[in-house]
Amino acid sequence: MRNFIALAMVALLPLAVCAQDKAPKTIHIGFYGESAYDCAEKLAEQLGAKLHLHDLDEETLDAPCWLVRDEVTPQAAASLFAIAAGYQVSLDASTSTLHVYQPGVSVGDARVKGYDVSVLSGRFVEYVNNYGAPAVAQRPNEAPEPERTAAQHLADALDEILYDPRGGDSEPSVVGDRLLFTASEQGHARVREALDILVAEHGGESEALRVERTVIERLKAAEFSAEIERTPVASVLTAICKAAALGIVLGPDLAEVAVEEHIDFPHKKGTSALAALKQLTAQMAAQDLPIDISVREGTLVADLAGRSSSRGYRVYDVTELLKKLDASYQRQRTAPGKDEGFDGDVRRAGGNRVVLDSLEELLDEVHQGEHATCICFGTRLVVRGGCDAVDAATNILKEMGWEESGN
């Protein structure tokens, strides 16, 4: 007991109770290469919140952070800081606490929700019955592959559509035609949005992609004339964004390099900020530093190619295209048993894989393959990536015979 009292007395020394100021509506953030720990402390102070690190400490949060943004809401600030630091960050407004977690762990505010996917599952069953490739005959002594239900195929598709390399690792569960996710409110909003777009008659674009389009328009409209010599890459990127009154956040892998790497950036005076950005990314790619650009919270996100976590995607309904292909394969059938003849149909050609495989090949041809992920779920085709990749995919699909509907 005496031991304990002594310990408790020591612990009481740093007793500090601070009245929390009312949280601000918007803040200005300017982190120019300070350590993630210092930035986290500074951000928490600006937000009038306590900082709570989960299984992290000052030593692990030592990578440089680059994040510049005016007039940002507290929740958006936390979201942007998550990108800059490369960790999961959540702001709990009820307890005024800024939480920082390792990637892949479940966060404190995660709740479970079940989603009824019977409509999408029904459509998938219909697709498989109409266009599904014939089952491959099982070889002797070969174990049969486990069958998967439509809802399980949908869970796989959602996993790819919503994948976030630095987010939580929350595995969905499939129970009949329900999908269960344990996620934060923001995570659930993304699941709901994806399901809504997948079920919409003509598919559609995610909100993130629409926001990216507006940011691209701003970059296109802004003029960039700054003279730049021997300047860190991070500063050049920031200057271009500043010309369009945009904020910027660098992913942690790029920040490590871009804070140190100095470049000359000769460019034509009066060029658009978008053109300058493209010129800079081309210049960096030539110097073996390929950069991916995306948008989050209305802020430009730059990271090393392959590390970005663009949340933009577009869902295409390819039902009519599959019908056309079915008809065209039927027309191309020849009499059976002829040399150079064709006795197949769209089923045997692979169903939706006919469209998907061609799309992936052609995106590669126009150098957009590495910026896009193509996912098929029955008659729904999803292209995940930035505006350029999605627009390239749209053009390719149109050339295949897909027609834009009234969405």
Next chain:
Amino acid sequence: MSRLFVSLASVMVVLAMATPARSEPKTERTVNCVYPGEVLASALNDFAGQLGYRFEPGDMDEAFELESMIWVHAKGVSPAAAAELISASGGVRVSIDDANRQVLVAEDNEDAPSATGVRSFKTDKLCQVYTEYQKRYGTISEAGLEPDMLYRPTATEELRSALEEILQLGDSAPGSAIGKRLVYTRSVEDLDRIGELLRVMESAHGGESSQLQVDRAYRGKLAKLQSNFGGEGTLVSALLWQLFKDCDVPVYVDHAQMESFDLEYDTTAITLDNAHSHYDALLGLAREQGFFVDCKHGALRIHEDFFVGSSSFRVFDVSDVLAELEKDYADLKTDDKVHEGFHGDLRSEGGVQVIVDALSTQLDNAGFSPLLRAYGPRIAVVGGMDVVDRAAEILEAMGWQPAGAGEGEGK
């Protein structure tokens, strides 16, 4: 007013049930166990002193266990309950020898025989529930296996396995399955736990164990407490003391968890303020330090492993969900002979295991890995209130609906 009285009365009844029934009509003594980070030997001396007895370490005179720390805070409890809590926190077996006016301590040996009794439990009703489940949803055995390679227990044998898993009864003193009857020779406490679990499992809509109800009552008390405490470098031990010192909720830190804590150095970022309750802080501390909270021996237990024998559980009846899933999987069937097709049904997907797997995954996603065990359409979730309530939330997301009030939910 009458409702308030009824609620208070219910809590009193539940709390009364929680106190281990070690009736000592001769002397209705109580003791105060205030040992937050106390050396075991010192705590036992104090305990014996409160009884007017002598602490006799016996063969453990030189044992290192006596020098290790325990964490118990339980005021006004019976000597028997105090002995249980000190034992659980110290990883030893403490007993009271009234005849010789001694407090004794021995190594905690699970195989050692304790006071035993024999009891027989009729299981007709549960066996029927299981058999009906198996007939409708049971997995069909894989073709090609020799009949003698398949484990095909009777409903009673399967029930015995379920009880042993849920209550973590251990390998010693197994039960016997005779027709539709289970017979056990174990301690009275174990026999009571088995009886309670069978009653809850048999109930039409499942229900909760008495210790889980005590858990709810205790957490309710913590939820009413608020204070300002903590800051940079606060010791975990100091925060635990602050959380419980002004509360009449008995609490102890399990022995295995005591070995994980370093009470002299472990610090916490959790602070207390008047906007949040002590219960919020306890959950925050549990998440930060990676421990769990449930109820055992009539006290809140802070522990690190659900598989160490808990008395806190809830049994859910998922018959309606299974019936719905049976229809769902029928809808998900595709035509024959198509690639990516599905030709199975709920049976081929694993029956109730579909629900258990999803429950396990989603609980894991939320940071919990409790013990789950199905027996036909009944699923037992072992853990404290936060775990069990989270499980209910997940089951609701699957389409399960709690039974209406007054329908014997047992809640």
